[in-house]
Amino acid sequence: MMALQWFVCSFSVMIIVFCKGGHSQGSDVDIRLAGSSRCSGRVEIFYNNIWGTVCDVGWDENDAEVVCRQLNCGTAQKAPQSAHFGAGTGHIWLKHVTCSGRESSLTECQYNVFGANSCEHAQDAGVICSGPIRLTGSGSTRCSGRVEIYHNNSWGTVCDDGWDLNDAEVVCRELNCGSAQGAPRSADFGEGTGQIWLDNVTCSGNESSLTECKHSGFGSNSCRHGQNAAVICSGFPIKLAASTRCSGRVEVYHNNSWGTVCGDGWDLTDAEVVCRELNCGSALEVPPSSQFGAGTGQIWLENVACSGSETSLTHCQQSEIGANNCEHGQDAGVVCSDLLRLAGSGSIRCVGRVEVYHNNSWGTVCDHGWDLNDAEVVCRQLNCGSALEVPPSAHFGAGTGQIWLDHVTCSGSESSLTECQHSGFGSNSCEHGQDAAVICSGVPIRVAGSRSTRCSGRVEVYHNNSWGTVCDHGWDLNDAEVVCRQLNCGSALEAPQSAHFGAGTGQIWLDDVTCSGNESSLAKCQHSGFGSNRCGHHEDAGVICSGLIRLAGPGSTQCSGRVEIYHNNIWGTVCDDGWDLNDAEVVCRQLNCGSALEAPQLAYFGAGTGQIWLDDVTCSGNESSLTECKHSGLGTHDCVHYEDAGVICSGEKIKYKKKNLLVCFFF
Known part of the structure; x- marks a missing residue:
């Protein structure tokens, strides 16, 4: 009997060990x-x-x-x-x-x-x-919202007692969302529910996690959810470099440094995720690796394969971060629509119903007052050449959802439709039967090549689904002037020939281009026909535009308006402290607009928005660029936009045929 009991007990123990063995061996x-x-x-x-x-x-x-x-x-x-x-x-x-x-x-x-x-x-x-911290609430995005942390198996909020930008900075860094732009209090993104986990948070701003900051202890507070803290972050764990806000070389932030993405297998589906993550609309194209130049430092991602529905590039399939066999000459880039798209029945890439992206949804534009100036801005923004028509009354079908813009009034020189005057987002008295549309020339243009910048480089046009170059036969400043205007890059300074920015590849689309200088698109100039040429790429044409400075505002013209300069991927204004005719003279010369007649102050051409880049500008009048003059430093000022500086130039632009200029010397 004892032997039987011993056998049963031992057998039972063996069964227990066998059933639990997989767990016990891995318990630690x-x-x-x-x-x-x-x-x-x-x-x-x-x-x-x-x-x-x-x-x-x-x-x-x-x-x-x-x-x-x-x-x-x-x-x-x-x-x-x-x-x-x-x-x-x-x-x-x-x-x-x-x-x-x-x-x-x-x-x-x-x-x-x-x-x-x-x-x-x-x-x-x-x-x-999700991570131990998240942003949520009404109107929240991936990088802005009510702060909630995960503790003791549940999500809870943070009280706003003492909440400031240092605290928000830690949250933004922890979420890989760039830097803190705001630290809203009083449940700005709505009241949370459940636990309030943290109160009296005090960060230096250098901590790697919010819970590393001083606080009153988990769950220890005297707050209500009406005091929930929030953050607004810049939201750029991903950025575009070497071009504009919504086009450029793709770079991601990892391990405390920015690095690029290898272009192996890079396609429009991957670009779509980047454009969405940056709140830049939809992907228009995936340019060749050389388009935005080679990056430096790490190449973080390779073999990226997105379905197109991901919310972040890091959610796509990819090789292990940092593991690649690429060089920076293969860096990936994108060109996004920048919160603007053309849609509807019968629409194509450069023709259709105008829709803008706002508050996380697409909506249409009402056609009240809609004209060619407005359409010109849309076409330029989409890199679709110049505006040909403005079809009325939902020509491409009635849209659905929001009508975001009404009474749009553009001068035609704005770089974005939302820079034009309008009645305010969502403020309208329209129906979708009044949706505005555009028909663009559909010949986008760009500058590329070695040593190229946003406003100088080898001229390339997009035709028949591929980029090609322009032959330099007869190429001169008048032709370059049209290119610079089309690129919103000021006026033409030079019209380099003989592949000055390196020889392109593929098609040579245009030859024998002859512009008067007043055309709105290079495709409107006389030429020998697309693809008809007798050239080699060693004859590729280029441009050098004044770039980085423009005149804008109500009542502005090509040679008079509010002075704005382009810095850090953003247009901004110039404060009128000490602004005089010497300063205006430099602007007029830089824009090839003759001499300065007046130097208006006090936002004579309307108050700008966004950054004020320059203040206390002091020019001798002989400088070739406004940024060469003495000033208080880019972004350093004590001004408001009603002090925006302007210029009125004589507007006598001198054109000449550089290629055919003959200079003789007699001794």
Whole structure:
């Protein structure tokens, strides 16, 4: 009898050990995420002194939820499979993981015995967690909203007692959302519910996490949700370099430094995600690697493969961050629509119903007062040449949803439709039967090549779905003037020939171009016909425009208006402190607009918006550029926009045919 009891007891113990064995051997294993950020990546566990991966067979959000909780990374957003964050190496420790989602550790879930699987690293499982902090609430975006932190298995808010920009700076950095622009209080994004986890938060601004800052203790507060703290961040863990706000070389911020993205396999679907993440509308094109120049430093991403629906480029499939065999000559770029698109029945890339993106949704523009000046701005903004027509009355079909703009009044020189005067976003008395539209010439133009800048380079035009160059036969300042105007780059300073900015490749679209200088598009000038030429790329034409300075505002003309300069990818104004005719003389010369007649002050051409870039400008009058004059430093001022400076120039522009100029010397 005793022997039988011993056998039964031993057998019972053996059964218990066998059923629990997979758990007990892994009860102390560590876990980490590789290939992306602290709270998203390929799942790896440390067992038997070796890091290994998890097979994605049966992998779901319940399993991911446990990983996120174990890492104190908030809640699970996705459970990517198929080596979404790149294939690992070495052992694959777990397979058939089955969690309820309530476990505190992945090794508490059901799974096969450690190391027993028939998987390959192409099946490595991943997670995307919300992180221990998030922004939410009415009107919130990925980088602005009510601050909530994850503690003790639940989300809670932060009280605004003492809340300031230093505190917000830490939140923005923690979310990889750039720098803090605002620290709203009093439940600016609506009241939260549940716990108020933090109060009396005091950060120096250098902490890596909000919970590292001084505070009164988790759950210790005397606040109500009407005091919920919020942040507004600049929102640029991703940026575009070497061009404009919504076009340029793609760079991402990782490990405290900016790096580029390799162009291997880079396509419009990947670009679409970038444009959406930057709130720049939709992707128009994926330019060649040389378009925006080579970056420096790290190349963070390679083999990016997006479906197009991701909210962030880092959510797309990709190689492990920093792992690549690329050079900076392969850096990827994008050209986005910049909050503007053309849509509707019968629309194409440069023809259709005008829609703008505002407050996270697309809406139309009412046709009250809609004219060619307004359409010209749209066509330029979309890199679609010049405006040909403004069809009325929902010519391309009635849109749906919001009508964002009404009574739009543009001078035609603005760089964005939203810079024009209008009745205010959402303020209108229209129906969708009045939706505005444009028909653009559809011949976009750009400058490219070695040593090129935003306003100087080899001239290229887009035709028949490809970019091509312009031959320099007869190329002169009049032709260059049209290009500079079309690019919103001021006036032409030079018309370089003989592939001054390097020889292009592919088609040579235009030859024997002859402009009067007044055309709104290069395609409107006389030429020998698209693709008809007798040239080689060593004859590619170029331009050097004045760039970086323009005249704008109500009542402005080509040679009179509010002075604005382009810096740090943004147009801004000049304060009128000390503004005089010497300063205006430099502006007029820079724009090739003759001599200065007046130097109006006090926002004579209307008050600008955004940055005031220059103040206390002091020119001798002989400088070739306004930024060569003495000033208080870019962005340093004590002004408001009703002090914006202006100029009125004589407007006597001198044109000449540089190529055919003959100069003889007699001795």
